[in-house]
Amino acid sequence: xxxxxxxxxxLVQTGGSLGxxxxxxxxxxxxxxxxxxxxxxxxxxxxxxxIDWGGRTYYADSVKGRFAISRENATNTAYLQMNNLKxxxxxxxxxAADVWSAKxxxxxxxxxxxxxxxxxxxx
Numbered sequence: 001x002x003x004x005x006x007x008x009x010x011l012v013q014t015g016g017s018l019g020x021x022x023x024x025x026x027x028x029x030x031x032x033x034x035x036x037x038x039x040x041x042x043x044x045x046x047x048x049x050x051i052d053w054g055g056r057t058y059y060a061d062s063v064k065g066r067f068a069i070s071r072e073n074a075t076n077t078a079y080l081q082m083n084n085l086k087x088x089x090x091x092x093x094x095x096a097a098d099v100w101s102a103k104x105x106x107x108x109x110x111x112x113x114x115x116x117x118x119x120x121x122x123x
Contacts, residue, residue: 002026002112004095009117012085016121020080022095022114034071034078035104038091038119045094047108049080052101063089085121092116 008020022034035050049059049069057069068081078095096110104110 002032002097004097004112004114006093006095006114006117009093009119011120011122014086014121014123016085017081017083018085018119019082020093020095020117020119022078022080024076024078024095024097024112026076029076030073032097032099033101033104034069035096035098035101035110036069036078036080037094037096037108038089039094039116040088040091043091045108047105048093050101050104051078056101058101058105082119085119087121087123089119090121091119093119 003025006022012018031053033052036048037045038048039045051057051069051071066084071078094116095114097112098110
């Protein structure tokens with residue numbers, strides 16, 4: 001069982017930056033792919049980014065070039081650095097984990113979810 005706890009959300013102006021963190025429980029963090037999803041009001045949850053156990057990263061087109069996902073296995077932490085934020089980035093951001101990167105990136109069905117953290121970008 002893996003438990004995920006996000007932090008770092010908040011309010012930021014258009015063009016600003018914000019960093020999210022996700023701390024995972026368990027001793028096998030390094031074998032998991034870690035990802036981020038987001039859900040805006042009235043919309044479906046959407047994939048944002050994933051980093052697999054080997055450090056390979058994939059991004060949704062809407063955030064490519066602005067967001068960066070990373071991980072630090074020594075502290076069981078995944079990060080999402082968000083730059084040049086836009087009002088359409090406003091959403092609840094969820095951390096996710098699965099041993100298979102494809103379940104996060106392609107199927108959007110990771111085995112584990114965090115509780116979510118709110119990100120609001122004001123215009």
